[in-house]
Amino acid sequence: MESSTLIPSPQDDTKEWSTTVRFAGDSGDGMQLTGGRLTFEAAVAGLGLSTFPDYPAEIRAPAGTTFGISSFQVRFGDGLIASSGDYANILVAMNPAALKENIKELITGGLLIVDKGSFNQRGLTKAGYSQNPLEDNSLLGIQILSPDISNLTLEAIKHLDLGNKDSLRCRNMWTLGLILWLFSRGTKKTSEWINNKFGKDNILSKANIAALKAGQAYAESTEISSDIIRREIPLTKSTPGTWRAITGGEAMALGLATGAKLAELKMTLCSYPITPASPIMHYLAAYRLENVSVFQAEDEIAACCAAIGASYAGGIGVTSSSGPGISLKAEAMGFAVSIEMPLVIINSQRAGPSTGMPTKAEQSDLLQAVYGRHGEAPLVVLAPKSPSDCFNIAHEAIRIATKFMTPVMILSDAYIANASEPWLIPDINSIEKFPVKFEAEKKDFLPFSRNPNTLSKKWIKPGTPGLEYRIGGLEKNSITGNISYDSDNHSEMTEIRAEKVLRVASDIEDLIINGPDKGDILLVGWGSTNGPISETQYKLFKEGVKISHIQLRCLWPMHKNVKKIISNFNNVVIIEMNDGQLYKLLRAEIKNKVYTINQISGKPFRITKLIDELKNFDLIGH
Amino acid sequence: MGINENPTKLKPSDFASDQEVRWCPGCGDYAILKAVQKCLAELNADKAKTVFVSGIGCASRLPYYMSTYGFHTIHGRAPAFATGIKITNPELDVWIITGDGDALSIGGNHLIHILRRNLDCQILLFNNEIYGLTKGQASPSSRSGTVSPSTPDGSHESPLSACELALSSGATFVARGVDTSIKQLIPTMITAKEHKGSSFIEIYQNCIVYNDGVFDSFTERINTANQQIHVENGKPLIFGENRNKGLIINDKHSAFEIINLDKDKNNINRVMVHDETNKFLAYLLTQMKEPDFPVAIGVLHRVSKPTLDEHFTKTNNLNKNKISQIINKGQTWTIDE
Numbered sequence: 025m026e027s028s029t030l031i032p033s034p035q036d037d038t039k040e041w042s043t044t045v046r047f048a049g050d051s052g053d054g055m056q057l058t059g060g061r062l063t064f065e066a067a068v069a070g071l072g073l074s075t076f077p078d079y080p081a082e083i084r085a086p087a088g089t090t091f092g093i094s095s096f097q098v099r100f101g102d103g104l105i106a107s108s109g110d111y112a113n114i115l116v117a118m119n120p121a122a123l124k125e126n127i128k129e130l131i132t133g134g135l136l137i138v139d140k141g142s143f144n145q146r147g148l149t150k151a152g153y154s155q156n157p158l159e160d161n162s163l164l165g166i167q168i169l170s171p172d173i174s175n176l177t178l179e180a181i182k183h184l185d186l187g188n189k190d191s192l193r194c195r196n197m198w199t200l201g202l203i204l205w206l207f208s209r210g211t212k213k214t215s216e217w218i219n220n221k222f223g224k225d226n227i228l229s230k231a232n233i234a235a236l237k238a239g240q241a242y243a244e245s246t247e248i249s250s251d252i253i254r255r256e257i258p259l260t261k262s263t264p265g266t267w268r269a270i271t272g273g274e275a276m277a278l279g280l281a282t283g284a285k286l287a288e289l290k291m292t293l294c295s296y297p298i299t300p301a302s303p304i305m306h307y308l309a310a311y312r313l314e315n316v317s318v319f320q321a322e323d324e325i326a327a328c329c330a331a332i333g334a335s336y337a338g339g340i341g342v343t344s345s346s347g348p349g350i351s352l353k354a355e356a357m358g359f360a361v362s363i364e365m366p367l368v369i370i371n372s373q374r375a376g377p378s379t380g381m382p383t384k385a386e387q388s389d390l391l392q393a394v395y396g397r398h399g400e401a402p403l404v405v406l407a408p409k410s411p412s413d414c415f416n417i418a419h420e421a422i423r424i425a426t427k428f429m430t431p432v433m434i435l436s437d438a439y440i441a442n443a444s445e446p447w448l449i450p451d452i453n454s455i456e457k458f459p460v461k462f463e464a465e466k467k468d469f470l471p472f473s474r475n476p477n478t479l480s481k482k483w484i485k486p487g488t489p490g491l492e493y494r495i496g497g498l499e500k501n502s503i504t505g506n507i508s509y510d511s512d513n514h515s516e517m518t519e520i521r522a523e524k525v526l527r528v529a530s531d532i533e534d535l536i537i538n539g540p541d542k543g544d545i546l547l548v549g550w551g552s553t554n555g556p557i558s559e560t561q562y563k564l565f566k567e568g569v570k571i572s573h574i575q576l577r578c579l580w581p582m583h584k585n586v587k588k589i590i591s592n593f594n595n596v597v598i599i600e601m602n603d604g605q606l607y608k609l610l611r612a613e614i615k616n617k618v619y620t621i622n623q624i625s626g627k628p629f630r631i632t633k634l635i636d637e638l639k640n641f642d643l644i645g646h
Numbered sequence: 647m648g649i650n651e652n653p654t655k656l657k658p659s660d661f662a663s664d665q666e667v668r669w670c671p672g673c674g675d676y677a678i679l680k681a682v683q684k685c686l687a688e689l690n691a692d693k694a695k696t697v698f699v700s701g702i703g704c705a706s707r708l709p710y711y712m713s714t715y716g717f718h719t720i721h722g723r724a725p726a727f728a729t730g731i732k733i734t735n736p737e738l739d740v741w742i743i744t745g746d747g748d749a750l751s752i753g754g755n756h757l758i759h760i761l762r763r764n765l766d767c768q769i770l771l772f773n774n775e776i777y778g779l780t781k782g783q784a785s786p787s788s789r790s791g792t793v794s795p796s797t798p799d800g801s802h803e804s805p806l807s808a809c810e811l812a813l814s815s816g817a818t819f820v821a822r823g824v825d826t827s828i829k830q831l832i833p834t835m836i837t838a839k840e841h842k843g844s845s846f847i848e849i850y851q852n853c854i855v856y857n858d859g860v861f862d863s864f865t866e867r868i869n870t871a872n873q874q875i876h877v878e879n880g881k882p883l884i885f886g887e888n889r890n891k892g893l894i895i896n897d898k899h900s901a902f903e904i905i906n907l908d909k910d911k912n913n914i915n916r917v918m919v920h921d922e923t924n925k926f927l928a929y930l931l932t933q934m935k936e937p938d939f940p941v942a943i944g945v946l947h948r949v950s951k952p953t954l955d956e957h958f959t960k961t962n963n964l965n966k967n968k969i970s971q972i973i974n975k976g977q978t979w980t981i982d983e
Contacts, residue, residue, distance in 0.1 A: 068979045217977075268978045281969050292734050311972045312965040317733050317958055322759040326726035329719065333699075333730025336717060337738065341730055359720050449978065452970050486715040486731075486738055489694035494663065494710050496700075496718025506665065507710065 042072075042101025044109030045203065048126040049118030050087050051079065051094045054196040058116075059096030060269075061200055061217070065209045066098070067269055067446050070262045072105030073098060074555060075269075075444045076628065081299065081382045088142075088150035093125045104562050106410070107555030108443060110630035114206070116199055118142065118173075120151035127163070135167045137202065139195060141174030171242060173198055180238030181231045190228075194235035201239025206254055211236050263448055270447040272411035272440035273303035276344075276370060279418025280304075281313050282452055283368075284340050286419060287426050288459040292334035293342045294319045294327040299382040300438040301346045301372040328353035328369070335365045338462060338485035340422055344370040346438075347389055348378065351396075357431055358397040359497050361521060364481045366425035366432075368418075373437040375626040384626025385439035387551055388602040393433050394580045394609065400518050402525040404432040405580040407551035411440055412447040417577065423458045424528055429480040435579070437601075439628050440552040466490035471505035478531075479524035526581045535583040539565055539572030545643050546593035547634075550576035550606055556629040557599055560638075563631065569644050579609070587613045595643055597621060599634065619643070655690055658683040663713045674825035674851035675704060678772060679711055681828040682741075685835040686714075696739045699728045701748040704779050705772035705851070708743045722753025725760035725769070729954070732765055736955040739839075740767040746787040747777045750806050754786075761815035763954040764843040768835070771808055771846070772825075774853035775860055782856035794856075808848040809932040813925060813947060819845035820928060820947040825852060826865045830876060830943065837945055843953050850941075864941045875940040877931065879948070882917040885940050892917035895930070902930055902939065922948040 045062060047055040056077055066073050076097045085092025099109035111131040117123035119142040130136060143158055157163055158170055177198045178191050197218075201211060215233045222229040270278075284291035293316070295305040309318040321327035324345055331341030343353065350371045360367045373389045375381035389396075393405045404424055408417040414436060421432040463469075463482040471493045472481050484491050493505060501508040502516050538561050549557040554575045561573035574589055576582070590596055596614055598607045599621045607620050621637045623629055638644045661683040669675045686696065696714040700706035702721035709716030715738075719727045724742045732740055742760075749757045749771050760769070776794070777783040783796040787808065791800040812820045819841045823831035831849065838845035850861045864873035875885035875893070883893040884907070894916050896903040907913050921927055928947035934940060 064977055070981055262981050264981045264983045266974065266978050266980050268974075268976060278969060278973055281972075285969060290734055292730060294730060311969075312967045313969060313972065314966050315962075316965070317962060319729065319733055319958075321726065321729075322755055325723060326729075326756055326759070329723040329726035330730030330733070332719075333717075333727035334734040335730075336727070337731040337735035339734035341734075355720055356723065449973055452973065485735075486697050487695050487735060489692075492693050492713055492715050494665075494712075494716035494718065496709070496716075497720060498718065 040101065040103030042099055042103065042105055042109070043114070044097060044099040044112045045114045045116070046095055046097040046112035046126060046129055047116045048093055048095040048122035049116075049196070050122070051082070051084055051092050052087070053118045054193070055094055055118070056096045058196045058200050059098050061214050062203060062207075063098045063100070063269060063444065065204065065207070065213065066100035067267065068213070071100045071102065072262075073100035073269075073446060074105050074108040075099075076108035076439065077442045079383055088119055088121055088147055090121045090125050090151060093122050095122075095126055097129075104559055106558045107628065107631065110632050114203070116203070118195065118199070120147045120153055120157070123157060124151045124153065130166065132165050133167070135169060136163065137169045137199065139173035139199075140170040141172040143170075171202075176238060176242060177235050181234045184227055184231050184234070186227065186231055191231065194231050197232045197235040198239035198242075201236040201241075202243045205240045205243035208254055211240055262446070266449045267446050268449055269444045270412050270415075271303075271442055271444040272408065272414045272436055273442065274307055275412050275414035275447070276408075276418050276434075276436065276441075277304050277307035277311065279415035280342055280368065280422065281308065281311065281316050282415070282455070283419030283422030284315060285452070286455060286457045286459075287340060287422055288457070289426070290315045290317070290339040291342060292317045292319060292331065292339050293344065294321050294330035294334065295344045296321050296324045296327045296349060298324070298346045298349045300374055300441050301344050301349070301370065303441060304344045304370060304372070324349040324352035325356060328356035332356060332360050332365055332367055335360075335367055336363075336486070338483075338487070340366060340368065340426065342368040342370070344372070346372045346374050346382070347376045347380070350389060350392065354397050357403065357433075358399060358401045360431045361397070361401040361403055362497050363495050364429045364521070366422075366429055366483070368421045368425055369431060369433045371433060371435050372441045373435060375438075375624070381626045383438055385437040385552065385628065386601050386624060386626060387435070387437060387553070388605065388624070389435060390550075390579060390600075390602065390605040391608065393435055400522065402522050402580070403430055404428070404525055404528050404578070405435060406432060406578055407435040407576065408440060409551060409554035409575045409577060411443050411445050413577070414440065415447075415450070419455070420532075424531065426460050426483070427458065427480065427531070428478050428524055428528055429483060430525060430528075435551055437552050462488065463491060464488070469493075470503050471495065472500060472503055474520075478527060479520055529578070529581040529584045532578050532583065534585045535574050535576065535589060537572055537574055537589055538562075540570070541572070541589065542592045543570035543572050544594050545569065545571040545638070546590060546596050547571065547573040547599060548576070548590075548596060548606070548610070549573070549599045550579060553599055553601060553629055556631050556634060560631050560634040564635070564638075564644060571644075576606070579606070582610075582613070586610075590614055590616060595619065597638065597641070597643070599629065601629070656687050656693075658687040661686045661691075661693070661713050663711055663716075665710050667711050668707065669704060670855050672854040673704070674774065674853070675708070675772065677825045677828050678770070678831070678849055678851060679708060681831045681835060682708070682712070682770070684828070685832050685839070688832065688836060689839055691739065695737060696741070697731060698741045698743055699724045699731065700743040701745075701753055702779070703745040703748045703777075704853075705743055705745040706748060722748050722751070723756060724748070725753065725756040725765075728767055729760060729763070729765055732767065732955045733958050736766075736959055742767055742769040744769065744771050745778075746771065746773045746775060746785045746808070750786040750808060750811070758811065758815040761812055761817040761844050761846060764816070764818050764951050766842055766844070766953040766955050768838045768845045769847065770835075771848045772851040773808055773848050774851045774857055775805070776853050776857035778853050778856055789860075807932055809846075809946060810929065812846045812848075813928055813932060817846050817947070818843040818949050818951050819945070820932075821845070821847045821945045822941075822943050823847055823849045824861070824865055824874070824943060825849060827870070834944060837948075841948060843951060864936050873936045873940050874943050875934075877920045877942055877944040877946060879920055879922045879945065882914065882919050884917060894918055902934060904939070922946070925949075
């Protein structure tokens with residue numbers, strides 16, 4: 025990645041390579057869509073890839089301003105592609121504001137593609153440039169390609185009489201045509217996709233395809249500088265089967281529905297709109313799945329309570345939110361702990377406190393997840409390590425919740441929710457089922473008798489004759505479930521609730537270690553930081569460093585083998601997008617020398633930053 | 647739904663749990679509990695399909711004293727729990743038990759939303775105009791000037807009218823009852839149970855410890871005839887010891903006026919006839935306060951609208967997609983062996 029070549033040259037083909045392309049423009053410029061198309065082209069070629077959409081909280085900020093810029097970064101290549109790339113090799117900036125906001129993301133020597141037509145006085149002023157950066161030598165060392173995309177697009181589709189405004193909307197397709205040429209990809213697949221989207225005879229299809237082809241034709245003509253090296257995307261061999269690109273939000277929605285199916289339960293998702301969690305609700309509503317109901321509640325508290333009501337009634341209740349909303353649900357979660365009811369809570373973490381930065385990622389709700397309720401109120405905390413892992417974590421959460429009669433919280437974040445990666449579509453029928461058995465035995469019925477192994481209480485479904493029972497948030501007698509203020513009973517119940525959650529550790533997969541199980545350095549991460557951390561380990565290990573990596577997926581209880589793994593390394597480096605919360609949680613387990621790398625910028629880690637920090641600690645050579 | 651198919655008729659005592667009732671002696675809650683049990687016996691309700699959901703407060707202990715399913719939840723949130731229950735298992739007959747602090751203060755938001763959604767359930771709001779369980783603070787329905795531990799100089803706030811709030815939230819069934827006349831309360835509960843949608847009943851309930859006698863002006867035996875009007879759909883709005891007073895609408899002020907029926911025989915024809923589908927009339931009924939007007943008791947408003955659970959049942963029947971279909975939708979690509 026430190027290499028300054030735009031695209032690794034063809035003779036590097038035998039080596040692992042990757043390229044990162046970043047598209048930036050106004051929220052209405054269609055950058056997410058353009059990036060999505062390039063992603064698809066790479067995916068079809070069988071490459072590894074990872075994407076990172078970065079967008080502002082404002083829906084449609086005034087055009088041309090820096091705060092309205094949204095971007096989409098895609099990295100693809102051969103070898104381990106787990107992160108969306110430190111720096112872009114190619115930056116597409118549709119206007120001066122997009123350039124201003126994103127130029128720091130472009131690698132030295134990288135290629136900048138701008139629409140010269142937008143670099144007029146008006147555009148420059150809006151972006152806060154006093155001089156035209158294309159002319160004042162401030163971009164020295166960067167290859168610049170600056171066709172007048174606006175005009176060329178208008179020219180290409182003027183025969184369609186679309187009008188200026190609508191015509192200019194096709195600028196993104198013109199640009200895509202050029203980008204596809206850089207990677208030796210034709211326009212056929214995207215043309216088909218456009219026809220599918222708008223309809224074959226639709227004027228918008230015609231305009232977009234005309235712009236796409238014009239962009240490619242422009243590139244093919246001699247006007248592109250000959251020192252820009254094109255690259256053919258080679259076909260790579262990945263696991264046979266049917267693949268798709270998937271975002272964390274989609275994977276979570278599908279995973280939840282799959283979990284409910286495996287449990288043979290009806291699922292009720294109860295949520296309140298909040299960024300960046302809402303897509304989970306939207307996906308589940310749009311899927312129109314059998315046995316899934318979606319309820320938009322009046323507030324976060326009601327959403328959590330309704331989800332608990334759903335589980336009480338014999339379904340699986342799920343509620344999804346983000347930081348501020350999770351705080352509001354805390355009392356209800358404690359209630360679910362007290363009545364020992366299955367419940368799945370998804371926290372798509374965002375930068376806090378308070379409203380913070382709603383579209384930016386952070387991992388700062390870990391301690392809240394583990395400890396953030398009144399009373400002794402333990403629950404299970406899981407964290408997916410990648411967009412597609414959300415699928416596995418989601419159905420695993422339902423399995424644990426129903427087996428142990430406990431709330432389970434999933435800590436996702438704004439990054440994982442929106443980022444995408446290729447996913448080998450699983451065969452749902454091959455996943456082991458875990459059908460729920462409701463209590464049926466009427467004789468000597470005791471609502472709080474427990475399974476001796478899991479300590480889980482019975483799940484009693486209202487509607488079952490002979491099992492009418494009363495339950496609530498008051499402390500319950502450990503056997504009859506009747507209200508009890510007895511002090512010994514309360515101690516016993518507190519211990520049972522804690523022990524039950526700890527026993528989940530024996531029911532989850534052991535932590536897998538990346539690299540040798542003994543060595544000099546162990547990198548420890550959790551959740552969405554898996555991409556940059558695993559690539560860091562991979563890179564350094566290849567260079568001969570005795571380094572390994574673990575990515576925690578179960579934060580409470582801790583994986584059973586964490587302590588043992590850690591004890592086999594001289595140095596432990598805990599890497600998190602917060603101020604050291606996993607470190608606080610793990611401190612008691614670690615006797616080794618511990619270092620922490622923390623980043624609270626709302627952005628994912630760069631691999632180069634991780635390597636620099638390891639150098640600063642003198643853990644690796646400079 | 648929720649009706650016992652077992653031919654053996656259940657008695658009110660069959661709906662009592664084995665738990666000792668722990669309300670203060672003389673509390674109005676005892677009478678309401680009895681009314682609920684009698685109502686269920688009368689309806690021959692199916693215990694297994696009946697769920698009592700409550701929030702927090704004295705009233706909210708009621709589910710523990712019922713032999714049905716009971717769910718004592720958290721403060722103010724019973725309507726939210728009930729909504730999750732009904733969406734997931736529409737077969738269940740859900741009764742929400744709440745109080746004035748629970749429903750009108752901490753749970754005010756949930757109350758207005760359950761009503762506008764018209765979830766099929768019964769909501770019994772025990773209104774004693776005081777916080778009982780937390781020892782006597784003024785509640786949102788306490789009268790202005792109420793002296794309490796938190797308002798030693800008398801409360802500043804205007805009381806909230808539960809029925810008025812219910813009406814403006816779009817409730818399809820709004821009724822009122824009194825703990826001292828369960829003979830009248832039981833039929834109201836039965837009508838509420840038969841209504842499809844959120845049936846809201848405000849029950850004036852005396853707190854013997856912290857707000858004793860607050861309703862005496864219309865619940866004392868000597869006051870009931872003149873200070874209560876029992877409304878019935880299709881019947882003229884008449885009250886008084888000799889049923890000699892009638893309500894008419896003053897055209898100029900769009901407000902009720904009392905006329906004496908003894909003075910002129912024809913006056914009876916001027917008396918307003920109760921129409922429970924008329925929301926404006928229901929609104930006027932909620933506004934009547936003693937001593938100038940009698941307090942309206944009975945079913946003030948009832949209209950028919952689709953319920954939230956019906957909506958979910960309908961969409962669930964339409965939504966037939968399987969995950970295995972959805973998971974393969976969109977742009978996929980295949981890598982061959």
